[in-house]
Amino acid sequence: MPSHVHLVFRSVNRQKPELLIGDLKRFTSKAIVQAIKENPTESRKEFLLDFFLKECSKSSNIKQYQCWRHDNKPIELWSNKVINQKINYVHQNSVEAGLVFRAEDYRCSCAIDYSDEKGLLDDVVVFRVFDF
Secondary structure, three states, X not given: OOOOOOOOOOXXXXXXXXXXXXXXXXXXXXXXXXXXXHOOOOOOHHHHHHHHHHHHHOOOOOOOOOOOOOOOOOOOOOOHHHHHHHHHHHHHHHHHOOXXXXXXXXXXXXXXXXXXXXXXXXXXXXXXXXXX
């Protein structure tokens, strides 16, 4: 989505999900700022970097640029039914927002991987529930 991100992930080896989210935010913030700085065709470069700098000044623990908000809305997914429900919600989010007609057509979604085609990312784990 243009204004937010949905993630469905699993913690392994008893890693705390909130620490994983923190690591993800730190890594992606640096990559986003670097991509903005290094892209000669980015027309919003000054606007974006200024905005991230202003957001940084509102926080005591961020040193340069702040790309992500500090709050999250984590939901524990405790059953296969709930996991499927949330994955479907994430995929349909771009359709409900009117960005695409089919979830598979949204480039920044793994919905295409769920339709047995190849999306943008490698190593996408598709969650499947098998009825026995």
